[in-house]
Amino acid sequence: MRWHYRCLFPLPILFLFSTPATAQNPAIPCLGLANGLSLSFNNRVICAVPQIYGPQGLIFASPGSLFVGPLQTTAPLIAGSFTPPTQTSYLDAVNQTITSQIASLPLVAPAAGISLVFDQSLGVFVASNDSFGPIFSERASTIGRYRLALGFSYQRMNFDSLDGVDLRSFPTLYVQPDDAFATGTSNGVCNPVTNIPNCSRGSHDFLTASNRIDLNVSQYTAFATLGLTKRIDLSVAVPVLTVSMTAAADTSIVPNSSDPGELSFVDPPTHGTCLMRSGPAGSQYCTEAQFSNTQRSSGLGDLTIRVKGVLESWERAGLAAGLDIRVPTGDELNFLGTGAMGIRPFLVWSYKGRISPHVNVGYQWNGKSILASDIKAGAYAGDTSRYNLPGQFLYSVGLEAGVMKRFTATADLVGQTVINGARVHLIQALAPGLCSGTSSNPSDICADASPAVHEETIAGYKGTYEINNASLGLRCRPFGRFLVSANVLLKLDNGGLRSKAIPTVSATYTFR
Numbered sequence: 309m310r311w312h313y314r315c316l317f318p319l320p321i322l323f324l325f326s327t328p329a330t331a332q333n334p335a336i337p338c339l340g341l342a343n344g345l346s347l348s349f350n351n352r353v354i355c356a357v358p359q360i361y362g363p364q365g366l367i368f369a370s371p372g373s374l375f376v377g378p379l380q381t382t383a384p385l386i387a388g389s390f391t392p393p394t395q396t397s398y399l400d401a402v403n404q405t406i407t408s409q410i411a412s413l414p415l416v417a418p419a420a421g422i423s424l425v426f427d428q429s430l431g432v433f434v435a436s437n438d439s440f441g442p443i444f445s446e447r448a449s450t451i452g453r454y455r456l457a458l459g460f461s462y463q464r465m466n467f468d469s470l471d472g473v474d475l476r477s478f479p480t481l482y483v484q485p486d487d488a489f490a491t492g493t494s495n496g497v498c499n500p501v502t503n504i505p506n507c508s509r510g511s512h513d514f515l516t517a518s519n520r521i522d523l524n525v526s527q528y529t530a531f532a533t534l535g536l537t538k539r540i541d542l543s544v545a546v547p548v549l550t551v552s553m554t555a556a557a558d559t560s561i562v563p564n565s566s567d568p569g570e571l572s573f574v575d576p577p578t579h580g581t582c583l584m585r586s587g588p589a590g591s592q593y594c595t596e597a598q599f600s601n602t603q604r605s606s607g608l609g610d611l612t613i614r615v616k617g618v619l620e621s622w623e624r625a626g627l628a629a630g631l632d633i634r635v636p637t638g639d640e641l642n643f644l645g646t647g648a649m650g651i652r653p654f655l656v657w658s659y660k661g662r663i664s665p666h667v668n669v670g671y672q673w674n675g676k677s678i679l680a681s682d683i684k685a686g687a688y689a690g691d692t693s694r695y696n697l698p699g700q701f702l703y704s705v706g707l708e709a710g711v712m713k714r715f716t717a718t719a720d721l722v723g724q725t726v727i728n729g730a731r732v733h734l735i736q737a738l739a740p741g742l743c744s745g746t747s748s749n750p751s752d753i754c755a756d757a758s759p760a761v762h763e764e765t766i767a768g769y770k771g772t773y774e775i776n777n778a779s780l781g782l783r784c785r786p787f788g789r790f791l792v793s794a795n796v797l798l799k800l801d802n803g804g805l806r807s808k809a810i811p812t813v814s815a816t817y818t819f820r
Contacts, residue, residue: 337641337678338685349579349601352641356553356603357403357521358685362578365685366390366482366515378577378599381510381570390482390515399480399519399557400684401768405470405730406523407679408697409805410643443781443795443812444722445668445704447658448626450541450618451818457533461814465525465807471731471773472802473766475521480557481737481765482515500740503757512564512740512754513571516763517557523805525643526550527609539618547609551643556600558583564742565754569593605642611635616656628656632670640679648675648697665707672700672724680730698729706779714786720779722797726804731771736762773803777810789818 338355349359358365367377367390379390441447451457468475484500498507531545561571568586572593575582584596616630632652638645654670674697681693706720741758781795797810 338683351603353551353553353603353605353643354403354407354641354679354683355685356601357399357406357555358683360399360555360557360599360601361559361580361685362599363685378573378580378597380572380574390484398768399555399766400682401730401732402470402478402519402521402766404682405732405768406521406805407643407683408730409470409726410679441783442666442704442706442708442718442720442779443783443793443814444779444797445666445706445720446616446628446630446654446656447664447666448618448621448628448656449658449660450539450616450628451533451535453535453538455535455818455820457816457818459531459533459814459816461527461529461531461812463525463527463529463810463812465527465810467523467525467805467807469802469806471733471804473732473734475523478519478734478766479764480517480519481739481763482517483739484511484513501738501760503741503754506753506755507740507757509565509567509743509752509754510570512743512757514562514564514739514763515559516562517559519558520554520556522552522554524552541614541616543614543616545612545614547612547638548607549609549638549644550604550606552602552604553643554600554602556598558596558598560584560596562739563595564740566743573597603642605639605644607639607642607644609638610645610650611637624660626656626658626660628658630654630656630670632672636675636677640677646674646697647677647679647694650674650697652702654702662710663707664709666705668702668704670702672702674699699727701725701727704779708783711782714784716783718779718781718783718795721776721800722779723774723776725772725774727772728770729773729804730768731773732766732768734764735767737765737767739763774801775804775806776800781812789820791816791818 337352338350338358349355349363361367361378364377366379368379368381498505498511500507500511503512527547527549529545529547531543533541533543536542559573561573563569563571565571569591572595573580573582575585575594577594577597577599579601580597580599582594582597584594585592586595587593611634613633613635614630616628618626618628620627630653632650632654634646634650634652636645636647636649638647640647650672652670652672654668656666656668658664658666676694677697678694680695680697702724704720704722706718706722708716708718710716738760739762741760743754743757777797777799779795779797781793783791783793785791793812793814793816795812795814797807797812799806799808
């Protein structure tokens with residue numbers, strides 16, 4: 309049996325270097341082209357938000373063209389899309405923030421919970437009843453030379469907020485670009501918000517939307533820990549994920565051109581439902597519509613390999629150092645992985661006893677990934693170069709306490725500081741004022757526009773933020789060296805992509 313373990317321990321390392329690289333993805337993952345002839349929705353999860361209005365996003369219908377959007381107009385159109393009022397206000401900002409933060413999902417520590425101690429009266433190693441160890445943290449002790457622990461965990465995450473913004477209800481604002489209409493100036497450039505120089509009536513129409521995003525992740529993780537020596541453990545964690553994302557937008561047209569029906573939704577909308585129609589019978593136009601897009605994926609996540617070694621040990625305390633290596637084996641375009649190599653060195657201090665405190669600190673370096681890019685739909689795709697995912701300083705402090713002979717309770721503060729990551733917040737942005745005059749030609753210059761109006765919308769920016777959770781758990785040893793655990797992560801602040809509570813169950817068996 310000892311020879312068998314010796315032959316097993318190099319296998320995770322061989323797997324690390326033999327794992328094939330993730331297949332090359334197209335430069336524009338949400339292009340939406342099918343056979344170069346027609347448009348279709350992309351079935352990647354990363355495209356659920358960018359393609360909520362269609363394969364090419366929020367654009368105008370163009371008869372005879374591949375570009376078929378949810379909007380139509382009777383005005384002489386030059387540019388065919390609506391844009392955010394600033395470069396950072398858009399559903400794309402939400403998508404970029406989610407994609408860059410999905411890489412920080414909590415993972416159960418792939419270490420054995422049962423510590424084996426030598427019983428001098430029996431002359432054998434027995435399971436310690438002092439503590440069965442933390443769940444989302446490490447302790448300094450190892451499982452012992454040539455001993456093997458195998459385990460499995462399940463986590464369920466229902467994300468409901470992003471940087472404190474409710475994902476179930478948040479606003480967006482869309483205005484037309486400065487050069488949407490040719491009239492007004494000789495070069496066709498104007499600013500419909502300020503009406504300087506005078507813009508056409510049609511450019512004063514804008515859109516508001518109430519949005520909802522449902523993002524659910526189920527994570528199944530198999531993990532193993534092998535004692536290479538008395539002081540060094542090698543662990544591997546292999547997650548399998550199921551990700552479901554639904555985006556919905558209830559979108560209204562604000563007809564500030566004073567020409568009802570000039571701008572309307574295609575009726576019936578592709579991939580949507582008309583909620584309100586206006587105008588005389590027989591010539592009604594759609595002024596409010598709801599659009600939605602759902603994508604789902606399952607598969608292997610990113611493999612994590614951990615090496616931990618004891619630096620110093622005392623009678624009841626210990627100090628250890630470790631290294632996590634995250635291998636990008638998951639499909640990042642379906643939120644199954646990060647698409648980037650990750651390296652995390654860490655230090656652990658712990659104390660053994662009925663009350664067993666512990667402290668973990670580490671820093672996560674991440675490589676380049678398309679998840680750090682600004683992913684847009686179709687022909688309006690943004691910069692899809694690969695950038696570094698933000699680095700993270702990770703920490704945890706807590707304790708385990710022996711409740712009775714076969715039960716221990718655990719409590720931890722589990723946190724991280726994300727360095728200069730993508731974030732969102734709600735702002736007040738300017739939208740064009742009403743053109744109060746009338747005209748038989750909606751493309752006429754608007755010389756009588758009302759002052760610009762303020763509308764709430766979501767915006768993106770870069771910043772450093774904290775993610776802190778309380779980890780509360782109970783571990784039980786029903787027999788022998790078999791350990792079962794139940795835990796819940798409760799959010800303590802609003803930074804990042806969050807779920808109010810993340811339940812976890814796990815089971816581990818330690819072999820001699």
